[in-house]
Amino acid sequence: MERIPQVKPVRRRKANRRALVFLALFFLSLATFLFVRSPYSKIHAVHVTGTHLLSPGEVIRQSGLVPGHTLILFSADRVRERLARLPEVKETAVAWRWPNEVEIAVTERAVLAYVVQNGQHVPLLEGGVLLFHRAGKGPYVDLPLVTRWEEPRRLPQLAAGLTKLPAAVRERLSEIQLVPTAAYPDRVRLYTREGFVVYTSLAHLADKLAALPQLLDDRLRENPQERGVFYLFDAMWYEGTAKTADE
Known part of the structure; x- marks a missing residue:
């Protein structure tokens, strides 16, 4: 005589699982509701460094984060x-x-x-960006x-060269001018x-000026009173009498 399968325990287990899922969703919803209503769901403070x-x-202001607004929709991206x-x-x-600061x-x-x-x-920032809205506001x-720069399109090239230089080299410079010639339309x-x-x-700015501090220091040791001209192109040379006019 064949045995009839028992289905009641199976149905009971399914019912128990549904009840557990319902309870979990209920408590999750309740916790979410309580969190949203609590002070911890609101931005308490935004800290900015750097x-x-x-x-x-x-x-x-640009971030869009305002103390007191909800954290539920917060997205770092x-x-x-x-x-x-x-x-x-x-x-x-x-x-x-944690708990409510950004x-x-x-x-x-x-x-x-x-x-x-x-x-x-x-x-002038790295990348060649000019901050016109901050003109005259910073320590220079x-x-x-x-x-003296008649070709604004060459400013990104200047910025790229200066970015590659160590700060110690840039600090030795007081003034930069664009003085093109037929041979060197990008001469500075x-x-x-x-x-x-x-x-x-x-084109030579980054690699040639990297040696400038050493060239200056050597020249100052040899003749502290002399102020001349360095020519740093494919060939490099120095003239003891300063020339400031275009050649």
Whole structure:
């Protein structure tokens, strides 16, 4: 005689599982509801680090994060996208810190020089970005001034060369001018803080100027009173009598 399968225990197990799922969803919904109604669901504070050109307030306004707003819709990727629209920003790191604080670490583009336009000093950033809205607002004592530059399209090339130079080299420069010739349409004239003049090209800027501190120091040791001209092209030479006029 065949045995009839028992189905009641199977149905009971399925019912128990459905009840457990229902209870789990209920408590999850209740926890979500309580969290949303609690102070911990709201942004308590936004902390900003790494700013120099920008103020923390400017970063927070651009981020869209406002203390008191809900954390439920917080998205680090969305905040980074918003901050990337600021020309001063190179990259950012955004993180939520338990229980209800947000940290934004900003890496700004370096200020390489100040371009003198209409009597104002416009910051030139790496990447060739000009910050016209910050003209005259920054300290430009330790950065070179670009005082004669008739071809704005070559500013990104200048920025690229300056970016590759160590800060110790850039700090020795006081002024940069574009003085093209038929042979070198990208020729530049640079003045050092010690009073020397340097001629090179934008194409040679990064590799030739890397040796400039050593060249200056050697010349100052040999003759502390002399201020001459360095020519740093495919060939490199020095003339003891300073020339400031175009050749």
